Amino acid sequence: MAQVPQPLDALAVRAWCTLALQALGRAREEIDAINVYPVADGDTGTNLYLTLESATAAVEAVFAGYEAGAAVDAPRPTLAGTIQAMAHGALIGARGNSGTILAQLLRGMAEVLAADDESARGDARMLRLALRQAADSARQAVAHPVEGTVLSVASAAADALTGAEGDCGDVARAAYEGARAALMATPGQLAALKRAGVVDAGGRGLVEVLAALVETLTGEAPMPPRGTHARVESDPPDTSTDTRTDTCEDLCADESGPAYEVIYLLEADDAAVARLRERLDALGDSLVVVGGDGLWNVHVHVDDAGAAVEAGVEAGRPYRIRITHFAAEDVHTGAAGRPPRERAQRAVVAVVPGEGLAGLYEEAGATTVLARAGEPPASGELVAALRRAHAREVVLLPNDADLRHTAAAAAEQARAEGVRVALIPTRSAVQGIAALAVHEPERRFDEDVVAMTSAAGATRYAEVAIAERQAWTMAGICQAGDVLGLVDGDVAVIGSDITATAETVLDRMLAAGGEMVTLVLGDEAPASVAARLQARVREAYLAVDTVVYDGGRQGPLLLIGVE
Incomplete structure (x- = not known):
């Protein structure tokens, strides 16, 4: 059933996230299968999906915060706040080369659509400018842009809007048509794609994202582009310069390229990031650095992963570091020359x-x-x-x-x-x-x-945590800094003392009976709380055993289980 058309506002951003995530979920395996550039590791579809999943989660958090605080007059989500959340979520969750570029495309859109913090809706002019800024900022984030990639598809989408008229839905449809045409042209721009007989995987994913935008704003899903769901049928693989028969190994491994993919988030200022770009560019290739305002996502392919991380340490504070060896063993097929390990x-x-x-x-x-x-x-x-x-x-x-x-x-x-x-x-x-x-x-x-x-x-559960903001709960209105006792997921106690609140929660749980109490202490919980709760169980509840575990760095101060 077609979606009802809606204006470009906070709800549209939320719907766009949902539809785009569903579309990438359906196309993920197909996009993975045609992934041959820059590294044929078959994960472009997965990386795009995970990046957009993080963006969607950030947008849903905006609406969840509003819904939770509606009773205390929380402000409604705005276009500015929602598109910024989408861009930030993509930035912190970006995976791989394709996901990092998608994050920058969304950031470019947010820079335009969030320019007026008071605007409730965006118009067609703003959307045109946003898509142009998205394409330009993504190209600037890549150290050495290559035509025939998602960058070409994004630029074509923006170029298609020159002289475009109509409402936001018309703009989105024009951008989609421009991107679809550019996608079909990618095999003629990049030899690796033509040799494999496929379109660019990252560009294919962007076409899905733009199709979701069209559906959001018009209520009608555009017809999927023909010839992009598998290998390009109309243009057979070019073997004129290579007499070998293409095999999986030919397409899935480039032994001449760098051995590692390194990705991390980085807190650093602009000047430090400029120096970091120069250093990483000398270390490897496929360098993409996206972000701004002190938070960046860094992606690079290198042979010396340690040096890439050290460069980040010199620039600022890197974290959420991911290092992937392109030749790492696949648990399903085994490494080249070795049989797969037994399940x-x-x-x-x-x-x-x-x-x-x-x-x-x-x-x-x-x-x-x-x-x-x-x-x-x-x-x-x-x-x-x-x-x-x-x-x-x-x-x-x-x-x-x-x-x-x-x-x-x-x-x-x-x-x-x-x-x-x-x-x-x-x-x-x-x-x-x-x-x-x-x-x-x-x-x-x-x-x-x-x-x-x-x-x-048979295990009832509870936790003790600190309230992060004012909110309405089942136990009344809590303030930031209050101690919350949650039983089976709902706030049952609001207190000011961690140990006293934990005792109240434990008493409520054991009032219904129990044979075993499990306590999991976070590293920020008071050292005395476990001993106090154990003593409470011994004093008031005969024949109930207690076991204590160290939870380390965890969200709640204390987890409680009663069997």
């Missing part, structure tokens, strides 16, 4: 909130995904963990109610790859601990899943 029969994959619990879960044999405060894992990270577990059967423990959709999408993708996945809807890491405690790989898969689900379901 295990069964594994457990769990999302955990801190390093301490990650160690605990890993000691029990689980593969873990770390969920840092404010940075929930994307579905791609969960899929990577499911693959890393390398088992025929996998039990997935999301340990967070907000991750249920992300975990379900990851499970579905793993099933499509032939892995049997059972998703147990654990809502807290303490429920995951209970499930893991009864896990027996020797049992039949269904029996093991039932036992783990029952153990998790």
